[in-house]
Each structure stands twice: as C-alpha cells, then as structure tokens.
Amino acid sequence: MFNDVIGFIKNLYGERSFIGLHEPIFGGNERKYVNEAIDSTFVSSVGKFVDQFESKFAEYIGGGHAIVTSNGTSALHAALHLLDVGPGDEVITQALTFVATANAIAYCGAHPVFLDSDIKNLGLSSLVLEEFLTQNAEVRDGVCRNKNTGRIIKACVPMHVFGHPVNIEEIVSICGRFHIAVLEDAAESVGSLYKGVHTGLFGKMGVYSFNGNKIITAGGGGLIVTRDAALGKRAKHVTTTAKVPHAWDFYHDEVGFNYRMPNLNAALALGQLERIPEFVSSKRAIAEEYGAFFDKKGIQFVREPADARSNYWLNAIVLDNREQRDLFLRETNGAGVMTRPIWQLMSELPMYKNSQFSDLQVARYLRDRIVNLPSSVRIG
Structure with a gap:
C-alpha cells in the first residue's frame, strides 16, 4: 500500500x-578536535573544548550563558533543581512528550501535571494552559497554588516537539501572571527560531540535547542556557558537584551533581556546531x-x-x-x-x-x- x-x-x-x-x-573538524582532546589528556569535564563549546553555542543562539551537561535529561533535572522545584511541588508540562521531560520532574520529587497539545505545533497548548490555571490555580503572596491539591505550582516545562516551536511567548506571559517559572525543553530544537529568537531563550532557562540522534551530537551531552548571569554561574557550580574552586582543596558547599560534559564530548560537539x-x-x-x-x-x-x-x-x-x-x-x-x-x-x-x-x-x-x-x- x-x-x-x-x-x-x-x-x-x-x-x-x-x-x-x-x-x-561527521565530515568537519570533529576528528581533529577529538584527537586534540585525547592528546591533551584532558578528556573529562575540564578542558578547553568544554569552554569553547559553551562560548560558541551561546554565540550561535544569540545570547545567554551556556552550561554544558552530560545529557539532556541531566540538564532538565539540574535546571528544575535551580528553579527550587522539590518534593511536593507541581510542574506543568505536556502529556505528549519524551519521557525525560516527566522523569526530570519526578527526580525532584515533584508531581507532573500533564496538559493537552496544540494541534498546530504539537507542543503544550497555551489555551489549555491558561484554562487550567484560571480554573485551578490561585496566587497568594507571590506563590501559585493548585486549589484542588494545595500544592505549589513551581514551574512549567513546554517542549518543542520535533524542533517545532510552541507558542512560547504566550506561555511565558500566562505563567508570568501566575508567578510560575518557565523552563523550555528545547532538546530537539537546536537551530529553531520563534519570531526570530532561538528557542530556549524565552523562559527562565532552556535545555538542549546532543544525543547521537540530534541535529548536532556530542555522542551524548546536554546544555542549560539562561540570560540570568547569576543563575548561569550557579548552574555551572551545581553541575560540577558544587565544588568551590581551589588549587587543591576539595570543599563542596551544597548538594551538587556530577553532570558536566566531558572535554572529549565537547570536542566532538564543537566540530558539529561549526556545521x-x-x-x-x-x-x-x-x-x-x-x-x-x-x-x-x-x-x-x-x-x-x-x-x-x-x-x-x-x-x-x-x-x-x-x-x-x-x-x-x-x-x-x-x-x-x-x-x-x-x-x-x-x-x-x-x-x-x-x-x-x-x-x-x-x-x-x-x-x-x-x-x-x-x-x-x-x-x-
């Protein structure tokens, strides 16, 4: 047939x-950069390709502070942690998404709330989001709570399905009225623009994936982007086991994650980004x-x-x-x-x-x- x-x-x-x-x-500088990383012996999370890829990626998308991670799921988890999502909170997302979106919410001990999709862009429906919040949420002292469960609605995670941007401006506007932080799951949308602005730059933070099947790959890998310099600095700190920089001492000032992208992967990613x-x-x-x-x-x-x-x-x-x-x-x-x-x-x-x-x-x-x-x- x-x-x-x-x-x-x-x-x-x-x-x-x-x-x-x-x-x-692979046909650009990927092999050259990977071999250079190997020869340098810096193949883990410290090395020049980690820094270069972060800088070049932020330049490519047109702004923000970029922090590389081990994969897209770890980027989602760390970003939600940075938004203070914790046990008992609620996070709104779409029912039709890759499981990593929901899993990252669960890693925080939070409760996902699954809403319907937009038939035009396949992602979270801004109309359904507004209807849900209008009917079920109330804001008191700057905190949004679900009237039915009593839980705090801490964040919203719209996902750009197959690289097609959601109605992200409207989603950010709606969430702003309800004091809800927006984290863009832009894992699939590297290279996608909404009204001329790269996806991932509309919310408080955005996250990307460089899995082997993505438009550019590091073999694995992910990235957090934010326009907030202080938040970007903390994202790098938390994803590097919250180790306070020192020439030799090991001191960690909070619970952190070993989520940084290895230099070897960053070398591959940099070669891909050039193309x-x-x-x-x-x-x-x-x-x-x-x-x-x-x-x-x-x-x-x-x-x-x-x-x-x-x-x-x-x-x-x-x-x-x-x-x-x-x-x-x-x-x-x-x-x-x-x-x-x-x-x-x-x-x-x-x-x-x-x-x-x-x-x-x-x-x-x-x-x-x-x-x-x-x-x-x-x-x-």
Missing part, C-alpha cells in the same frame, strides 16, 4: 539496505521535498507553525487513524526504512498514571496518527 512512499524515501536517501531515522554525519547552519539548511530542504510529495498524496505533512523557523529535526506525517499508522510502520520498517510513532502519553505510563491531567483529546489524536520519517542531514 505504501510502496510509493518507500520508493520516494529510498530515492531521497539513496538505495541501500537500511535507512535510519536520524543518523549523525550547524549547513545542517539546518539541508534539513529544511528535505522537509520541502517531503512536503511537496505528501501534498500530492493527500497525506498531512507536519509543517512549521506560524511565526516559527523550525529545524525540522524529525519530519512527521499525520495519518488517518491508528490502523493506517500501524500498517505504515510495518511496511516501511519491513522494507528497511526506519520510521517511528510518536511517544506514548505520559499520563498512560505506569509510573505517571495517577498524575493530574487535562482532557487530552488532541494529544490522543496525534498519538494515534503521527509517524516520523527518516530525517538525516544530506550533504553533497
């Missing part, structure tokens, strides 16, 4: 036995080809929302129903073309099934119909 789609993808990426979902590409304009351009061109093809097929292709410039990290289509989705997955994967469904709803996973959640009509609709397509960068 989907032979024409399989043929198109194989033509797009070349005839081969297996086409991955998102394969990294990101080329990568984003390639991915947007691929998205245009996909979009034109699926328009002719009468299949909905997920395009960037209004006011956004997406990196199109993962291209996606929306099929008619779950049965058609499952057939598509079987046929494409059976032909050596890697495709994947979107995630399960967080509220339906065993560890989060007792969490609060809104009506999730849109999230369930998307969960049953979305399929990700091969989206690797093409160079040459």
